[in-house]
Amino acid sequence: MLEQTVEIINKLGLHARAAGKLIETTSKFSSDITIEKEGRNVDGKSIMAMMMLAAAKGTTIKIKVNGEDEEKAMNEIIALINNRFGEDE
Known part of the structure; x- marks a missing residue:
């Protein structure tokens, strides 16, 4: 792990768009992927779970694969x- x-x-x-790109990436892999924010773990292959994290700029997340x-x-x-996420700043 x-x-x-x-x-x-x-x-x-x-x-939404960034979460979609993240899910597009994570869904390519057979590994289990979990994203954690402030102690809350969510499925790294679920767009709804990603959106519910509400990870704004400056948020630190932990990726577990x-x-x-x-x-x-x-x-x-x-x-x-x-x-x-390929976005212009």
Whole structure:
């Protein structure tokens, strides 16, 4: 199991489009993916769960990935977040 903490840095936070891109990425992997914010864990493959986190810019989340493709999954998720979900700033 891999765990990594990352800060949401895009201007609008984990809004609908960003959450959609995150789910598009996480759904490609067979590993179990969980996102944690302030002690609350949600399914990293559920768009409704992502939206309910209400992770604004500056929010720190913990990504937990467990499975055979966990390393590749973690790398792609972190890259997506650090790339501001492809949004212009």
